[in-house]
Amino acid sequence: MVVGSVVVGSVVVGSVVVVSSRFVVATGQGHGVHRGAHPSPQLATLVVMTTPPRPGRASERPRDALGRPLPRESDGVAPLNLPPVLAPAAALAAAQHLLDVGRPFQAHEVLEAVWKSAGDEDRDLWRGLTQLAVGITHLARGNGRGGINLLTRASQTLAPYAERPADGTERPAHGVDVAGLRAWIAGRVAEAGDEAGPHLRVPRLRG
Secondary structure, three states: EEEEEEEOOOOOOOEEEEEEOOOOEEEOOOEEEEEEEEOOOOOOEEEEEOOOOOOOOOOOOOOOOOHHHHHHHOOOOOEEEOOOOOOOOHHHHHHHHHHOOOOOHHHHHHHHHHHHHHOOOOOHHHHHHOOOOOOHHHHHOHHHHHHHHHHHHHHHHHHHHHHOOOOOOOOOOOOOOHHHOOOOOOHHHOOOOOOOOOOOOOOOEOO
């Protein structure tokens, strides 16, 4: 595998796992150069692959950037090629990048894969993040009512991770800015989806 130029985050030394046919996530310890407005202190980096993408299965229907099916003769966007499970930091970095470049449907696929494999302690965290990405997908498609309904459910699902239980223990949040996400959702609900469309401002998953 040949790795090319940096897209977002920090250049670090570490292992590399494939996230999609165009992007990979590199994790590990080391020093690097931050790029972008919100460099993450977590050592997870998205870089461009210079190797050709793996051909998709013949049964796969091409989709546009928002996950809508296209005619079979269309090119569509490159499908994700996920490993069975991504580490939380890598999944959050990949999902954030996909949100930032206008592909919330693929962000939901990344988050859903972690949700399906998560343990009892953080399963609802990943379910809430998945609902968030699906809600953003609906808003970007112009479906304001459906998007707001899903975002409301996401806020409710995430709520326990923003609170400290009576016994003083904390639910694992993997650095997710739960309070910030719920505030972002409240803003979208107050606007009733008025900002729906391809130029929707997306939230930061981590503080």
